[in-house]
Structure formats: C-alpha cells, structure tokens
Amino acid sequence: MSIRAIAERWSLVIAFLGAFVFFSIARPDTFPTWDNARAILDESSVLCVLAIGVTVVLVIGEFDLSVGFVTQLTAAAAVSVMAFHAWPAWAAVLAALLAGAIAGLANGVAVAYVRIPSFVATLAIGSIAGAIELAITKTTIFEGLDPGYLEIATTTVYDIPLRAIIAAAIALTFMVLLRMTVYGRHAASVGDNATAARLSGVPVERAKVIAFVLMGLCAGMAAVLVTSSASQYYPNLGQGYLLPAYAAAFLGLSLSGGLRFNVLGSYLGVLLLGMVTTGLTMMNQPSWMAALVQGLVLIVAVSGIAVRRRGALGR
Amino acid sequence: MAVSAVPWLEAVGLTKRYGGVVALEDASVTAHTGTVHGLVGANGAGKSTLVKCLTGIVRPTSGSVRVEGRPLQLGRPVEALRAGIASVPQELTVAPTLTVAANVMLGHEPRRRVGLIRRRELDRRASVALESVSLDVTLDTPVGQLPLIEQRIVMIARALSFNARLVIFDEPTATLSPHEAELLLETVRGLAHRGVSVLYVSHHLREIEAVCDTVTVLRDGRVIRDLERATHAALVALLAPETGPSASVDRPDRVAGDVVLELRAVTGARLQDVSLVVREGEVVGLAGLSGSGAREMLLTVCGAVPFISGSIALGGRRLRSGDTLAAVEHGIGFLPGDRSLGMFPTHTVRHNVALPSLKRYARLGFVDRRRERSAVEGLLDRVALAASPEAPVTSLSGGNQQKALVARWIGSDARLLLLDDPTAGVDVATRPEIHSQIRALTQAGVGVLLVSTDEEELAELSDRVVVFERGVVTGELTSHGLTPARVLAAMTGQPLEAKHTLEEDA
Numbered sequence: 001m002s003i004r005a006i007a008e009r010w011s012l013v014i015a016f017l018g019a020f021v022f023f024s025i026a027r028p029d030t031f032p033t034w035d036n037a038r039a040i041l042d043e044s045s046v047l048c049v050l051a052i053g054v055t056v057v058l059v060i061g062e063f064d065l066s067v068g069f070v071t072q073l074t075a076a077a078a079v080s081v082m083a084f085h086a087w088p089a090w091a092a093v094l095a096a097l098l099a100g101a102i103a104g105l106a107n108g109v110a111v112a113y114v115r116i117p118s119f120v121a122t123l124a125i126g127s128i129a130g131a132i133e134l135a136i137t138k139t140t141i142f143e144g145l146d147p148g149y150l151e152i153a154t155t156t157v158y159d160i161p162l163r164a165i166i167a168a169a170i171a172l173t174f175m176v177l178l179r180m181t182v183y184g185r186h187a188a189s190v191g192d193n194a195t196a197a198r199l200s201g202v203p204v205e206r207a208k209v210i211a212f213v214l215m216g217l218c219a220g221m222a223a224v225l226v227t228s229s230a231s232q233y234y235p236n237l238g239q240g241y242l243l244p245a246y247a248a249a250f251l252g253l254s255l256s257g258g259l260r261f262n263v264l265g266s267y268l269g270v271l272l273l274g275m276v277t278t279g280l281t282m283m284n285q286p287s288w289m290a291a292l293v294q295g296l297v298l299i300v301a302v303s304g305i306a307v308r309r310r311g312a313l314g315r
Numbered sequence: 316m317a318v319s320a321v322p323w324l325e326a327v328g329l330t331k332r333y334g335g336v337v338a339l340e341d342a343s344v345t346a347h348t349g350t351v352h353g354l355v356g357a358n359g360a361g362k363s364t365l366v367k368c369l370t371g372i373v374r375p376t377s378g379s380v381r382v383e384g385r386p387l388q389l390g391r392p393v394e395a396l397r398a399g400i401a402s403v404p405q406e407l408t409v410a411p412t413l414t415v416a417a418n419v420m421l422g423h424e425p426r427r428r429v430g431l432i433r434r435r436e437l438d439r440r441a442s443v444a445l446e447s448v449s450l451d452v453t454l455d456t457p458v459g460q461l462p463l464i465e466q467r468i469v470m471i472a473r474a475l476s477f478n479a480r481l482v483i484f485d486e487p488t489a490t491l492s493p494h495e496a497e498l499l500l501e502t503v504r505g506l507a508h509r510g511v512s513v514l515y516v517s518h519h520l521r522e523i524e525a526v527c528d529t530v531t532v533l534r535d536g537r538v539i540r541d542l543e544r545a546t547h548a549a550l551v552a553l554l555a556p557e558t559g560p561s562a563s564v565d566r567p568d569r570v571a572g573d574v575v576l577e578l579r580a581v582t583g584a585r586l587q588d589v590s591l592v593v594r595e596g597e598v599v600g601l602a603g604l605s606g607s608g609a610r611e612m613l614l615t616v617c618g619a620v621p622f623i624s625g626s627i628a629l630g631g632r633r634l635r636s637g638d639t640l641a642a643v644e645h646g647i648g649f650l651p652g653d654r655s656l657g658m659f660p661t662h663t664v665r666h667n668v669a670l671p672s673l674k675r676y677a678r679l680g681f682v683d684r685r686r687e688r689s690a691v692e693g694l695l696d697r698v699a700l701a702a703s704p705e706a707p708v709t710s711l712s713g714g715n716q717q718k719a720l721v722a723r724w725i726g727s728d729a730r731l732l733l734l735d736d737p738t739a740g741v742d743v744a745t746r747p748e749i750h751s752q753i754r755a756l757t758q759a760g761v762g763v764l765l766v767s768t769d770e771e772e773l774a775e776l777s778d779r780v781v782v783f784e785r786g787v788v789t790g791e792l793t794s795h796g797l798t799p800a801r802v803l804a805a806m807t808g809q810p811l812e813a814k815h816t817l818e819e820d821a
Contacts, residue, residue: 180682180684181677181680181681182673182674182677182680183680185670186673188659188662188666189666189670192660193657193660195656196657196658197670198639198640198643199639199651200670200671201640201643201671202670259707260661
C-alpha cells in the first residue's frame with residue numbers, strides 16, 4: 001500500500017492522534033491529563049450511545065431523524081415515573097428503555113411494513129414523540145430526582161466514570177452484534193442490497209424493525225445518562241444530538257475503507273468530536289468555533305471517502 | 316467492405332497494472348472505418364480493461380492510442396468522447412421516466428445561452444441518431460415503456476449522438492432473447508454500413524462469427540491472436556482448447572423423483588393459466604422471448620412478483636403470492652440474470668457466498684467464521700473460482716462474480732433452483748464447469764427451473780423445455796426433441812412446430 005492509501009485508510013486514527021498532539025502542545029498543563037481524559041469520556045458518553053444506535057440504522061440503509069425527540073421522550077418517561085409515582089431508580093431506567101423501544105418499534109413498523117421512506121417516517125414519529133413528551137411534562141423542569149438515579153452520573157469504577165463505562169460496554173456489545181452474529185450479517189446485507197438480501201432468505205422487514213428498536217433503546221439509555229448527570233429534566237434536552245451523532249458515524253465510515261458504517265469508527269468519531277470541542281474551549285475559542293471545526297473535519301473525512309468510492313467504481 | 320490502409324483507431328502496447336496485478340500487457344488493437352472488430356477472451360482476460368483504456372475511464376500504465384493518426388490523450392473520458400469514441404455499456408443505463416429524445420441527448424442537450432434547453436433542436440438531433448439505428452419510436456415516449464431491446468437501441472442512439480465514429484459494445488446481447496439479439500446484430504451491421512467502426516466484446520462466439528470482420532483474442536491480459544473472419548470453431552479452439560463440442564452430451568435416463576414444484580393454473584400480471592410440474596432431479600427449461608413469461612415465471616415462483624389466482628406448491632406446501640421469505644425458507648434458490656439483484660457489492664466473497672446458508676455455520680445466533688470460511692473455500696473450488704474468500708466481491712471480474720453467485724446456491728439447502736441465465740457473462744472454458752455443477756445438484760435431487768437466452772444451454776441442460784409466448788405455455792419439447800435448433804425455433808415463435816413435437820413425443 002502506498003503512503004497515501006495508508007493515510008486514507010487510517011485517516012480517522014490519524015486525525016484522532018493529530019488532534020490529541022495538537023491540543024497537548026497548545027495546552028500542555030490541562031489537556032493531556034487524566035482529569036481531562038476522564039471528563040471527555042464522561043461528557044461524550046451520551047453522544048457515544050446515540051451514535052452507536054444511529055450506526056445500526058445506517059448499517060441497514062435507513063435514517064432515523066427522531067433521535068433527539070426520542071431521547072427527550074424517554075427522559076420524560078424516566079423522570080416522570082420517579083416524580084409522579086415515586087418509582088425507584090432502576091424502574092425509571094427500565095421506563096426509559098421501554099419508551100425508547102416503543103418509539104423505535106413505531107419507527108420500524110412505519111418504515112419496514114407501512115413502507116414510508118425512513119426520512120419522512122422518523123420525522124413524523126419524532127414529532128409525535130416530542131408532543132407526547134411535552135404532554136407528560138407540561139414543559140416544566142423537574143429537579144430533585146432520586147439520589148440513586150443521580151449516582152449513575154457520579155459513580156466511578158477505578159476512577160473511571162460509570163457513564164463512560166456504560167457507553168464503552170454498549171459499544172462493545174453492538175460491535176459483537178454487528179460483526180459476529182447472524183443478525184449483524186443480515187443487517188449488513190439489507191443495507192447493501194435489500195432485494196438480494198430478501199432473495200437470500202433474509203427477513204428484511206424484521207431486520208429493519210430490530211434496528212430501529214435498538215436505536216430506540218440507545219436513545220433511552222442516552223436519556224438516562226443525560227438526566228442523571230444534569231440532575232434534572234428540562235424540555236428539549238435532546239436538541240443538538242442529531243447532527244453530531246450522524247457526523248460521528250460518517251467519520252467512522254473511513255475506518256472500514258469507506259464501505260460500511262461501524263461501531264468502532266462511530267465511537268472514535270464521537271471521542272474525536274469531544275476532544276476537539278474540549279480542546280478549543282481550553283484555548284478560549286468562542287463556542288461557535290467548535291461547531292465550525294467539527295463541520296470542516298466532517299467534510300474532509302467524508303470527501304476522502306467519496307473520492308475513494310469513485311475510484312472503486314471506475315475500476 | 317473495403318478496409319482502408321490507415322486504421323481509424325490504433326492502440327499500441329497498452330499495459331495496465333493495478334499494484335502488482337497485470338490486467339493488460341502490451342495489447343495492441345486496431346479498428347478500421349466501417350468494420351466490426353471483435354474482442355474475445357475468458358473472464359479476466361483483459362477485455363474490459365482494454366475497453367476502459369480506450370474510453371478514458373482507465374489510464375493505461377503505458378502504451379498509446381492514435382485516432383486518425385493523431386495521439387489521443389489517455390485517461391480522460393471527455394477526450395475520448397470528443398475524438399469520437401463512444402461505448403454502450405453492458406448494463407441498461409437509461410432514465411426510464413424521461414422521454415426517448417431526452418435519453419438520447421442526455422448530458423449534452425442543446426442549450427440556449429441562459430441554460431434553457433432548445434427543445435426543437437434536441438428533438439431534431441435525437442431523431443437523426445434514432446434514424447441511424449433504424450429505431451422507429453415516438454420521441455416523447457417515456458423510455459421505460461419501451462420493450463427491453465428498444466431501450467438498448469436507445470442507448471446505442473445515445474452513443475451515436477456524440478458524433479461517434481467508433482462505438483464499443485460490451486456484451487450487448489447478454490439479457491436479450493435470440494430474436495432480439497438478432498435485431499441488435501442487425502443494428503450493429505447497419506452501423507458499420509454507415510461507416511462507423513465497431514468494437515464488439517462478447518462471449519457469444521456465434522455472434523462474433525456472425526457480425527465481426529476481424530477478431531482479437533485475449534488471454535491473461537495479452538493478445539494471443541488476431542483473426543480475420545473468425546469461425547465459431549476456430550474461436551472455441553483458441554478459447555477452450557480442451558473442451559470439444561459438448562452440445563450432444565447424452566443425458567443419463569433418470570427415474571423421475573417426487574414432485575418438488577407444482578403450479579396449477581397460475582395467472583398473474585404477465586402469466587396466464589400456467590400449470591407446470593418440476594420433479595426432483597429434473598431440469599425444466601423455460602424458453603421464450605423477453606416478455607413471453609419465461610422469466611416472469613421465475614419471479615413469480617420465488618415471490619418477487621405476485622400472482623392473482625391459481626396455486627403454487629413447493630414440496631406439497633402452498634406458497635403465498637409474493638412471499639419471498641417463505642419461498643426461500645422452504646427451499647427455493649434464485650439466481651437472477653441481473654447481477655445487481657444478487658450481489659452485495661461492499662462485502663467480501665465469503666459474505667456473498669455464505670449468506671443464504673449462514674444459519675448452518677451459526678450457533679446461538681453467532682457465526683462460526685472458521686467453519687463458514689472453509690465451507691466457502693470448498694464452494695469456490697467447485698465452481699473453479701480462484702479467489703480468496705476475503706477478497707471484496709467487486710474486485711472480481713463480471714464472470715467470476717457470476718461464479719460466486721452460483722457457488723452461493725450450490726452451498727445452500729435449496730430443493731428447487733431458479734436459474735436465470737446461469738452462465739451470463741461467463742467464458743467458454745468455465746461454462747461446462749457451471750453446467751456440471753448444476754447436473755451434480757440435480758443428481759442429488761434438486762429440481763431446476765432454467766431460463767436462458769442461449770438455446771444451446773437450454774438444449775444441453777434441460778430434461779424438457781416448456782415454451783412460453785405472451786404469458787401462455789404454447790408447447791413442450793421433451794428430451795428426444797431437444798436440439799438447439801428446435802429450441803431456437805420454438806422460442807422465436809414457431810408454436811405449431813413445438814406443439815407438433817409435443818404430440819410426436821406423446
């Protein structure tokens with residue numbers, strides 16, 4: 001392989017290390033420290049979990065634009081069962097996951113069986129999810145959550161935040177799911193060529209529904225991670241996650257040679273975005289700078305993939 | 316046909332390497348005005364690479380191309396087009412909802428200064444191009460409404476609309492019935508007659524014999540022979556030295572097994588009252604022109620196309636209309652004629668081959684990759700495909716991709732195989748291998764429904780051939796009457812003879 005090919009193949013890893021070196025040189029006292037790494041891992045955990053869910057949906061060749069709304073809805077579900085019914089923390093977590101699964105099921109059925117294009121279906125379901133959220137919470141802020149619930153965000157294991165461990169564990173689980181199981185192979189086949197998959201005996205509709213339910217479960221988990229850390233629920237807390245979640249997944253695409261969305265790539269993509277945001281903040285850059293740099297990084301990464309795909313077709 | 320002394324196009328010493336792999340080595344080829352020049356060779360012999368070098372899609376590692384004596388800038392599709400080199404790709408690349416005129420002029424519509432399209436000029440130029448391929452259709456018909464053959468001819472007209480002086484055809488008759496193929500060959504001859512030169516790439520040696528004035532034979536990326544007026548026999552001898560004529564292989568008489576597939580009075584959008592039985596170990600050929608119902612039969616049986624009335628039973632179990640999943644689960648394997656319906660392009664050969672039988676290599680939902688890999692290696696061996704299971708499937712040539720898809724169904728538990736042109740794009744040397752694999756499967760009790768645009772293949776493989784015309788079964792040829800000539804006659808609309816044969820055999 002030529003140096004250029006290697007550089008393209010490992011562009012995400014190179015960008016990752018490059019960003020680390022750059023910020024370490026720029027802020028040697030604060031950036032390359034365990035405290036900072038821990039903070040980035042902790043703060044990235046929400047986006048990690050969402051990006052992993054998004055990855056599964058992208059693998060089967062669909063889109064889910066309801067991510068932010070479903071996160072809000074599941075947050076409302078978790079918080080309201082604690083506030084209104086004094087349910088314990090574990091039951092609140094289950095409520096969030098259940099709400100996420102139901103929203104995912106609705107998305108999946110609308111896309112796979114009613115055959116609405118996923119772009120439209122998930123926008124519609126997202127809007128409905130947002131409406132239900134506000135109907136439950138009456139657009140109020142909930143504070144004073146169950147202390148056990150808040151411990152999710154404050155617990156550390158060997159000095160590693162529990163939230164980061166949860167995100168990593170979910171990443172590992174989904175990596176195994178997509179790479180080593182029959183379902184993973186089915187999902188990848190559906191995303192690549194749904195007709196051929198159907199003719200090979202892959203239950204295409206079921207695979208799609210499962211992917212959307214998995215996405216919903218991820219949104220539910222992300223909601224728990226957000227609310228436990230913020231120690232409150234506030235309306236529209238899911239805003240702003242949709243774009244970076246997809247950005248991370250597309251950054252991760254380069255890790256497979258630009259061919260397939262993959263969990264490891266998405267995970268590294270999230271950490272890269274987190275590192276850039278933190279590093280720029282440490283350099284006292286205005287907050288819009290982070291969004292600007294993230295956008296530029298994404299363009300560069302994805303255009304590299306586009307060029308390579310064109311090359312593959314031209315052969 | 317007078318051959319002028321200076322060739323219109325002269326390619327000298329073209330070499331293309333991909334890393335360490337040599338796709339084309341020192342290949343030279345010439346094309347004269349008003350002649351048809353054939354290009355033949357096994358899968359991976361370098362035909363497509365050579366064509367891509369000429370059309371500028373691929374920049375050769377070394378070598379040169381001269382057009383009318385002037386050097387052509389290589390690796391630039393626009394330059395090739397400007398010089399008058401156009402190609403008609405193997406796949407159908409029309410925009411089905413656009414009109415005939417818009418398709419012909421697609422990408423180079425005559426414009427006004429502000430960018431608006433000059434409709435009348437567009438129609439005029441389109442009709443000039445259509446006239447030169449003798450296609451008589453209304454300019455504002457959406458292309459998708461035309462029969463397949465006319466869509467193909469629209470593609471040829473598009474190539475000509477660039478003022479092409481050399482038109483390159485890559486396997487143009489791959490999905491056409493014999494009758495349609497003949498129409499296409501006539502169009503090719505017509506082009507040469509008008510002074511266009513043609514480069515004709517095909518595995519169909521009879522077509523090469525019928526239409527080409529000169530032929531270049533490639534093997535392993537090198538030109539091994541240039542021939543004038545090549546005969547079928549001479550080409551077969553060059554391409555498949557070991558294989559003699561195999562059309563008259565004696566079929567061992569088999570005891571008919573149990574019924575695998577039974578259709579009773581099936582009626583669908585393009586089928587009428589079709590009843591048919593396939594037994595274990597039997598190959599039933601379906602013959603007919605495109606749109607006759609032969610191919611539609613396969614799609615209906617595998618559930619890709621619904622039926623309205625009647626019943627389809629697989630091993631005694633009734634299949635619901637349009638339920639592909641149940642059909643595949645109960646043992647139907649479908650090898651589509653259009654590879655884009657079968658391939659997973661971003662995946663490895665292993666993934667492509669193993670998918671339908673994945674459950675066999677899995678425990679508790681986890682795939683045992685080692686077992687999968689060794690099984691796939693065995694299957695690749697059986698279709699004589701020398702590729703790593705881990706290679707991306709798109710790194711294989713078209714014919715080798717076909718072999719991989721055949722391997723997929725050889726390895727599955729299918730009880731009934733639906734084969735649509737199983738050797739489409741496969742070279743002469745590999746064809747018998749795929750055929751013998753199909754025979755081995757039937758000996759193991761698999762039933763086969765075979766659709767082929769190649770009458771020799773139908774005659775060679777089938778135990779009997781059912782003839783379709785306009786969605787209706789019009790006759791049946793049993794093993795005694797199965798010669799390519801008879802199949803061809805029955806396919807191209809001589810139903811009386813076919814029925815006659817039926818009575819004769821009964």
